[in-house]
Structure formats: structure tokens, C-alpha cells
Amino acid sequence: MNEMADILIIGGGVIGVSIAYHLAQRGLGRIVLLERDSLACGSTGRSVATIDLLTFQPHAVELYAKSGEFFDQCDKILGAECGFVETGSIVLAGPPQESGLLAAMQKVQAAGVEVQSLSIEALRKLEPAVTLDGVVSASIAPRAGYADPVLTTQALANAARRMGVDIQQGRAATRLRRAGKQVFGVETATGDIEALIVIVAAGAWSGNLLRTAAIELDLQPVRHPVVALRRPPHAASPRHSLLDLTTGIYARPESDRLILLGSINPDVGYDPITPDDGAGYVHDEYVLWVMERFVQRFPALEAGELTRGWAGIMTISPDWQPVLGKWPDCPNLYCATGFSGKGFQISPAVGELMARLIAGDPKASKLLAPFAPTRFDNGRLLRTENEGQAYGLLA
Numbered sequence: 001m002n003e004m005a006d007i008l009i010i011g012g013g014v015i016g017v018s019i020a021y022h023l024a025q026r027g028l029g030r031i032v033l034l035e036r037d038s039l040a041c042g043s044t045g046r047s048v049a050t051i052d053l054l055t056f057q058p059h060a061v062e063l064y065a066k067s068g069e070f071f072d073q074c075d076k077i078l079g080a081e082c083g084f085v086e087t088g089s090i091v092l093a094g095p096p097q098e099s100g101l102l103a104a105m106q107k108v109q110a111a112g113v114e115v116q117s118l119s120i121e122a123l124r125k126l127e128p129a130v131t132l133d134g135v136v137s138a139s140i141a142p143r144a145g146y147a148d149p150v151l152t153t154q155a156l157a158n159a160a161r162r163m164g165v166d167i168q169q170g171r172a173a174t175r176l177r178r179a180g181k182q183v184f185g186v187e188t189a190t191g192d193i194e195a196l197i198v199i200v201a202a203g204a205w206s207g208n209l210l211r212t213a214a215i216e217l218d219l220q221p222v223r224h225p226v227v228a229l230r231r232p233p234h235a236a237s238p239r240h241s242l243l244d245l246t247t248g249i250y251a252r253p254e255s256d257r258l259i260l261l262g263s264i265n266p267d268v269g270y271d272p273i274t275p276d277d278g279a280g281y282v283h284d285e286y287v288l289w290v291m292e293r294f295v296q297r298f299p300a301l302e303a304g305e306l307t308r309g310w311a312g313i314m315t316i317s318p319d320w321q322p323v324l325g326k327w328p329d330c331p332n333l334y335c336a337t338g339f340s341g342k343g344f345q346i347s348p349a350v351g352e353l354m355a356r357l358i359a360g361d362p363k364a365s366k367l368l369a370p371f372a373p374t375r376f377d378n379g380r381l382l383r384t385e386n387e388g389q390a391y392g393l394l395a
């Protein structure tokens with residue numbers, strides 16, 4: 001006889017385990033999660049894992065606000081550490097991004113998140129080593145920071161297991177079993193699993209898996225490299241996590257002497273690949289591009305030592321926003337994918353809202369409606385004004 005599940009989740013990244021945890025909390029029956037390799041082995045384990053608390057996408061504000069509270073209280077909620085470090089997050093804007101930053105701040109403040117404008121003078125006090133050419137305005141979210149993506153995944157998975165979720169590692173779903181308007185579960189190399197509801201949270205592999213159920217979702221896996229720089233002993237480095245919209249880079253402290261850096265310009269460091277290509281290493285041209293921009297802000301760090309770097313896969317959707325929900329012509333098949341480089345920081349809220357959506361909560365359904373997979377067919381792509389300008393997206 002086939003194995004049975006009420007709800008079957010495919011993918012053991014931070015998104016899959018967050019959904020599993022939140023479903024289990026609601027007691028929604030027998031929940032099985034399949035991970036083809038080991039938990040957090042995909043994008044999650046390679047994430048820079050910054051938690052900015054600020055988004056330029058108005059529909060995503062609630063996802064950021066709810067998740068911020070979760071990371072802050074993780075040890076109380078899950079009884080385990082997620083490695084959250086509060087660095088505060090500063091956004092630097094030039095003239096083209098100024099109004100967008102102000103609008104984003106206002107929306108996020110209205111959702112109860114602490115975020116303020118920062119005068120150039122105040123900014124110099126917080127970051128004495130910074131050079132601010134081209135910067136006309138800035139914001140700070142003092143409670144933002146970063147967490148440990150693997151610890152977070154393990155903490156959510158362990159809490160889910162305690163509530164009875166069956167997490168099976170080393171077992172891949174090889175195809176979705178669909179007939180007409182329904183999925184019936186999945187095939188695996190060691191037998192089929194039947195399920196009433198199937199959730200695809202398979203990161204960069206989601207598109208391939210959905211195709212086995214004759215569903216096309218336009219997702220582009222890309223390779224994104226991260227540069228790690230060790231500051232010289234006497235040079236000051238950024239104290240906060242930084243998003244520099246004027247030069248197109250991010251930076252955050254990793255420890256006392258290590259700084260992680262990367263591009264937010266979609267034309268640099270977001271190279272299309274197929275998910276099984278492997279992410280590979282960090283190319284010299286990319287390091288030069290990132291360093292050139294970073295030392296415009298922190299000239300003393302030109303003498304820093306490039307220690308190591310790594311690359312990981314991100315899954316980009318056509319409007320660079322997550323794809324969350326179900327298909328009207330296959331209503332027991334859900335997906336949570338296409339996070340476009342920002343999935344870690346919203347994973348707690350995504351898990352909660354997906355669980356509430358499946359439980360039939362109309363408020364969750366309303367909050368997630370803008371992210372529905374059908375938006376691409378209906379021409380309802382999410383426009384992210386000003387983030388679009390800043391990142392060169394959606395011109």
C-alpha cells in the first residue's frame with residue numbers, strides 16, 4: 001500500500017520547514033516533508049541571511065514585519081537559537097531613489113516596524129569611516145540584522161518534528177502525480193506517496209517539478225556570488241548592514257573582522273544557470289566590480305584581505321517577487337518559490353501565511369493574493385516602484 005499524507009511538502013529549505021512548522025501548529029493532519037538531500041543544502045545554506053525589515057514592494061510589507069518579530073523572538077517561539085545578530089540596517093539613496101525610499105519607509109512604519117530617516121550628519125556618527133559621495137538620503141532600521149540560515153532551518157525542523165511532522169531527508173519527489181484538476185501525491189524512487197494537498201517549496205528545482213504536472217512557471221535560477229573581505233586590523237569597517245542603492249552593492253558585518261559583500265544590480269552577479277549546474281566559485285571580475293564600489297564608501301578597506309567567497313543559486317521570478325499560492329485549475333497544488341534573493345528574511349511569515357491559506361483563513365488569502373502564481377498569466381506583475389529604479393529592474 002502507498003504511503004499517505006494529508007499534506008506533503010517538497011523541499012527542506014527554510015521555506016519548506018517553515019511551512020511544515022506552521023501547518024503542524026495548526027494541527028492540520030499528517031504532514032510529510034521530502035528533502036532530496038539534506039535540510040538547508042540549497043539556497044538556504046548559502047544565504048547571506050540579512051533581515052532588512054525594509055521593502056520597496058508595498059504588498060510585501062506585512063511579510064517583512066511579521067518575520068522581523070519572529071527572528072527577534074525565535075528562541076522563545078521555537079526553544080532554539082536562530083543565530084540572530086542585531087546590526088541595524090542602513091539604506092543609502094541617491095536622487096533617483098530618494099522618493100522611493102521615503103515612501104517605503106512610511107509603509108513599513110505604518111506596519112509597526114521601527115525605521116527612520118537618517119541625516120547625513122547622524123549617518124557619519126553611526127558609520128564614521130564611510131564616504132558619502134552621491135548620497136542624498138538614508139534610512140535606518142535599528143532592529144534589523146542577520147541570522148544563521150542553517151540554524152534557523154534546523155530550529156524550525158526540530159520544532160516541526162516535535163509536533164509530529166515526518167521529515168524525510170535523502171528522498172526526492174521524482175514527479176507530481178496529477179490527473180485532471182487534482183494532484184494525488186508524488187512518485188519517489190522508493191514508492192509513491194499519496195497526499196490530499198501537495199506544496200512545492202523546492203527552490204530552484206520548483207519549475208522542473210511543476211512541469212511534471214503540466215504546469216509552467218517562469219522561474220529563472222541564477223548564480224549569485226558573495227565576496228568575503230577581512231578588514232585590516234586598524235581600519236574601521238561597516239558596523240551596520242548596508243544597502244547602497246547608489247552603487248548597487250550590499251555589505252554586512254559577519255564577525256569582528258569579516259565583511260560579506262555582493263551586488264544588487266541584476267546585470268551583475270545574477271547569471272542564469274540550470275539548477276543542477278552547481279553554483280561554482282566567485283569570478284575575479286565580480287570581486288573587482290564589487291570591491292571597486294565598496295571602497296568608494298570605505299576607502300581604508302582597499303587594503304583588506306579577500307579571504308574566501310562562495311556562490312549559491314537564487315530563483316528569480318518575472319517580477320522579482322515571490323510566487324505563493326495555488327492554481328485554480330489544480331486547487332490542491334500549492335507553491336512557495338521564486339523568492340528572488342529575499343526568501344530567507346520573509347520565511348517565517350511565508351510559512352505562517354501559507355499554513356493559514358491552506359487552513360482557509362480569508363485574511364491570509366487576501367494578503368497572499370498579489371503573489372499568486374496566476375499573476376503572470378493575468379498580466380498582473382507586481383511593480384516595485386523605485387526599488388525597480390534602484391536595482392535597474394522593471395524599467
Ligand SMILES: Cc1cc2nc3c(=O)[nH]c(=O)nc-3n(C[C@H](O)[C@H](O)[C@H](O)COP(=O)(O)OP(=O)(O)OC[C@H]3O[C@@H](n4cnc5c(N)ncnc54)[C@H](O)[C@@H]3O)c2cc1C
Nearest residue numbers: 011013036042043044047048049050173203312343344345
Ligand atoms: C548567495 C545567496 C545570498 C542570499 N542572501 C539573502 C539575504 O541576505 N537575505 C535573504 O532574505 N535571502 C537571501 N538569499 C535568498 C534565500 O537564501 C532564499 O530565497 C531562500 O533560502 C530560499 O529557500 P527555499 O527553501 O525556497 O529554497 P532552498 O533552500 O533551495 O530549498 C529547496 C530545497 O528543495 C530540495 N529539493 C529540490 N527538488 C526536490 C525534489 N524533487 N524532492 C525533494 N526535495 C527537493 C532541495 O534539495 C533544497 O534543499 C540568498 C541566496 C543566495 C544563494
